Amino acid sequence: MPSRRSKSARRLGVAGALAAIPGVLAAAAPREAETGTRIPTPKPVTIPDRTGLSDADRARIALVAFGECAVARSPKLARQLVTTHADDPAAEKLLVSMATPDCLREGEMRMSSMLMRGAVFVGLYRSAYGRAQPALPADPTNFQDEVGNVAEVAARQHIILREFGDCVVRAAPEQSRALLLAAPTGKAEQSAFGAIIPKLGPCLVEGNNVTFSKITLTGVIGEALFRLASRSSAASARSAG
Numbered sequence: 001m002p003s004r005r006s007k008s009a010r011r012l013g014v015a016g017a018l019a020a021i022p023g024v025l026a027a028a029a030p031r032e033a034e035t036g037t038r039i040p041t042p043k044p045v046t047i048p049d050r051t052g053l054s055d056a057d058r059a060r061i062a063l064v065a066f067g068e069c070a071v072a073r074s075p076k077l078a079r080q081l082v083t084t085h086a087d088d089p090a091a092e093k094l095l096v097s098m099a100t101p102d103c104l105r106e107g108e109m110r111m112s113s114m115l116m117r118g119a120v121f122v123g124l125y126r127s128a129y130g131r132a133q134p135a136l137p138a139d140p141t142n143f144q145d146e147v148g149n150v151a152e153v154a155a156r157q158h159i160i161l162r163e164f165g166d167c168v169v170r171a172a173p174e175q176s177r178a179l180l181l182a183a184p185t186g187k188a189e190q191s192a193f194g195a196i197i198p199k200l201g202p203c204l205v206e207g208n209n210v211t212f213s214k215i216t217l218t219g220v221i222g223e224a225l226f227r228l229a230s231r232s233s234a235a236s237a238r239s240a241g
Helices: 008-018 053-073 075-082 089-098 113-129 155-171 173-181 187-201 216-238
Strands: 026-027 108-111
Touching: 008 089, 008 113, 053 075, 053 089, 053 108, 053 113, 075 089, 075 113, 089 113, 108 113, 113 173, 113 216, 155 173, 155 216, 173 216, 187 216
Parallel strands: none
Antiparallel strands: 026 108
């Protein structure tokens, strides 16, 4: 959860918006003097405190920026997360390792592993496909391959949620891409959400009635779209080779 030490009341509100369960903690590192290097590095996240922002929006802005910074600073760990089974304890350790203090200007952020994972996949998509997206495959991703034991309840929940995201992305690919590339709370994001929301119902398992927060939905769509785009890129590379 993002926090500003001088704004304790606001900190509590943001905590509720970000995380329902303990998961990943990132605390800001002490600021060091500039070295004069010209190597570009991602800017650390500053928790926004603009007037008019809800705690949920403030949390969402911070988390998306934090995920993008974490991917840029720890690309090797991010690539390992992509190929690690979601139900493997190693996946949790990777997320914790990626929660680098270099990505937070001050205070601390505490988030569930699910939210951190979604932010990382949004960051991965922006990094790999921010300029151009390959044509997506028509068939859905087999998310059973993303877990080690499909009989486990947590693994089944992971599969069901990602299959839902995959369905939404294939029903609205351009709008999903626009959502991931848009600045949180901006007009482009609002437009993307408006186009995506009608697609949610048909993608739910019959009989289910689930409410998604914007921050959760963005992360689920981020992973689904990154998986689809990566499959397409890999297939193109094999054909070219």
